[in-house]
Amino acid sequence: MELRQLEYFLAVAEECHFTRAAKRMHVAQSGLSASIRALEVELGAPLFLRTTRQVELTQAGRALLPEARRALGSVESARDAVAAVQGLLRGTLAVGSLQCLHVVHLPAVLARFHEVHPGVELRMRQSGNAELVEDVRAGRLDLAFATRQPKIADDLRMSTVASEPLVLACAPESPFAHRESVALDELRGQSFVDFNADWGTRDEADRALAAAGVDRRVAVEVNDVHSLLDFVAFGLGVALVPQSFSLKTDRAHFVGLRGDAPVAETVVVTGHTVGAAAAVFLDLVLEARAGRLHLAG
Structure with a gap:
């Protein structure tokens, strides 16, 4: 599981839309969709219910959401801690x-x-x-x-x-x-x-x-x-x-x-x-x- 996959997952979960999530992350929609599919394969469960009108989290997706936020938050905190040691906040x-x-x-x-x-x-x-x-x-x-x-x-x-x-x-x-x-x-x-x-x-x-x-x-x-x-x-x-x-x-x-x-x-x-x-x-x-x-x- 890569951090970038979690970032893409979080963007789709918050936007409820693959196209908007791709624009937010400044990537091609095909690349973002492929990353999400790879994450689903790795976890062995679908994370989103996809229809022509909307995108919703599955039960597995809802379980992953707070953990993804915490994981990404921990990474950001680690970066901030290093910056703080260097005199930067x-x-x-x-x-x-x-x-x-x-x-x-x-x-x-x-x-x-x-x-x-x-x-x-x-x-x-x-x-x-x-x-x-x-x-x-x-x-x-x-x-x-x-x-x-x-x-x-x-x-x-x-x-x-x-x-x-x-x-x-x-x-x-x-x-x-x-x-x-x-x-x-x-x-x-x-x-x-x-x-x-x-x-x-x-x-x-x-x-x-x-x-x-x-x-x-x-x-x-x-x-x-x-x-x-x-x-x-x-x-x-x-x-x-x-x-x-x-x-x-x-x-x-x-x-x-x-x-x-x-x-x-x-x-x-x-x-x-x-x-x-x-x-x-x-x-x-x-x-x-x-x-x-x-x-x-």
């Missing part, structure tokens, strides 16, 4: 993140990284927790900032970046607004505002309330922090949010949770092998967290 850095990453100012850190290492192409995408983790596992992202997951694949690693307690966000007119603390089981019967499933701290809130025996109703679902806080401020529900959200608005009230308050833990997800560019970027994140990195803006 090149290649691509693909970063994923939650919609509102409060533990580090990601745009500023990315800007600093680009200033110091302009030869590295930066890619950034936001998504939900499960999709971010899967994108790292599949090699589409080098690293991702997410909330801690109860389970993670054996070929991935989670490292804690920061943790903070969840608090209750409510409207100024809420009976909870001027309380010193609130117990979770007091929230029975309340309408909630929360993130969409698998987004932000939704999972932590679900687990904490379920453990407290609260069968809650989420009346409003959003996928950004400012909308969540606006709906709460106007009395359309309460929410469990990280304590740092209290710095984002003065229109809602924030009340601590009594007892063993649930914790929102932000982690960075990587493979067990981290490329040179990703390692340098994570060092900058740690410097920013420690206040040793001067960030403009």
Whole structure:
């Protein structure tokens, strides 16, 4: 099995079209098709279902796809590591993140990284927790900032970046607004505002309330922090949010949770092998967290 075969396979899988894949790889379609056929013969299974209208992965092709991405990613990481030893940092850095990453100012850190290492192409995408983790596992992202997951694949690693307690966000007119603390089981019967499933701290809130025996109703679902806080401020529900959200608005009230308050833990997800560019970027994140990195803006 040759690396070029895996590159051709990945191009066809992503383009779902042999002609487009050949143009992307700057080769003749006949040569790309012959390479794919040779790979199928070597593996003893067809990788694509070919019709006149479309190209789809077979079950064998779907099994090969994440492994091909990882293999090609490892080769690129090896090249980057050699370049780094020579004082050069090149290649691509693909970063994923939650919609509102409060533990580090990601745009500023990315800007600093680009200033110091302009030869590295930066890619950034936001998504939900499960999709971010899967994108790292599949090699589409080098690293991702997410909330801690109860389970993670054996070929991935989670490292804690920061943790903070969840608090209750409510409207100024809420009976909870001027309380010193609130117990979770007091929230029975309340309408909630929360993130969409698998987004932000939704999972932590679900687990904490379920453990407290609260069968809650989420009346409003959003996928950004400012909308969540606006709906709460106007009395359309309460929410469990990280304590740092209290710095984002003065229109809602924030009340601590009594007892063993649930914790929102932000982690960075990587493979067990981290490329040179990703390692340098994570060092900058740690410097920013420690206040040793001067960030403009």
